Amino acid sequence: MGIAERLSILKEELGCQARLVAVSKTKTTEEIMEAYQAGQRIFGENKVQELTEKQPRLPDDIQWHFIGHLQTNKVKYIAPFVHLIHSADSLKLLQAIDREGEKNNRVIKCLLQFHIADEETKFGFDPEEATNTLLSEEFRKLKFTEICGVMGMATFTDREDQVRHEFRSLKQIFGQMKQGFFKDKPGFCEISMGMSGDYPLAIEEGSTMVRIGSLIFGERNYGSGI
Numbered sequence: 001m002g003i004a005e006r007l008s009i010l011k012e013e014l015g016c017q018a019r020l021v022a023v024s025k026t027k028t029t030e031e032i033m034e035a036y037q038a039g040q041r042i043f044g045e046n047k048v049q050e051l052t053e054k055q056p057r058l059p060d061d062i063q064w065h066f067i068g069h070l071q072t073n074k075v076k077y078i079a080p081f082v083h084l085i086h087s088a089d090s091l092k093l094l095q096a097i098d099r100e101g102e103k104n105n106r107v108i109k110c111l112l113q114f115h116i117a118d119e120e121t122k123f124g125f126d127p128e129e130a131t132n133t134l135l136s137e138e139f140r141k142l143k144f145t146e147i148c149g150v151m152g153m154a155t156f157t158d159r160e161d162q163v164r165h166e167f168r169s170l171k172q173i174f175g176q177m178k179q180g181f182f183k184d185k186p187g188f189c190e191i192s193m194g195m196s197g198d199y200p201l202a203i204e205e206g207s208t209m210v211r212i213g214s215l216i217f218g219e220r221n222y223g224s225g226i
């Protein structure tokens with residue numbers, strides 16, 4: 001089965017419940033074009049350098065989503081074109097995004113990444129940190145960032161109950177943040193959760209955006225040096 005066929009099966013399955021971010025990290029521009037020709041327009045990358053190499057070589061109407069850990073000093077490279085940053089995980093990063101938004105005269109959309117997994121390695125706010133950030137004077141000054149929702153990654157485990165519980169907790173956090181800070185902001189509406197291995201659960205728990213790579217493009221080969 002090819003990329004187009006896998007995409008169409010997945011699209012059918014998702015219906016209009018959740019939007020699909022096709023995660024194209026480590027994949028070539030040819031592979032991305034295959035998905036593009038099949039109608040896919042939203043792609044996700046997790047490395048700044050890889051994204052800035054691919055972006056100019058691919059069609060302009062692609063919406064590029066940044067889904068990886070983002071260093072403040074690299075925001076400038078993606079600020080001119082990035083459509084949505086899923087991984088805003090500190091006030092410092094939000095401030096950097098805001099500065100680059102101002103320089104580019106555009107409002108950059110972001111999701112607040114929350115740490116929901118039972119793993120040390122996954123980045124993100126906890127609800128208290130996020131609350132403190134959203135209450136802070138520094139946050140209120142931001143003019144060139146728009147917070148559009150939340151993102152999280154579940155633990156990499158076969159234990160379905162645990163993964164479901166983590167997704168449910170992200171949905172709850174979304175509700176708390178909406179209630180506390182974004183009640184009058186209809187643009188705060190996204191819950192980015194679910195990957196190849198766990199997206200059906202994420203959708204059952206209220207995902208609005210799934211980030212799927214290997215199920216579309218096949219397994220990643222990190223050894224190939226691209």
Ligand SMILES: *Cc1c(COP(=O)(O)O)cnc(C)c1O
Nearest residue numbers: 023046067195196211212213214
């Ligand atoms: C790689 C990646 C994905 C997609 O993973 P798959 O298992 O290939 O679907 C989703 N989200 C993030 C943040 C990623 O880094």
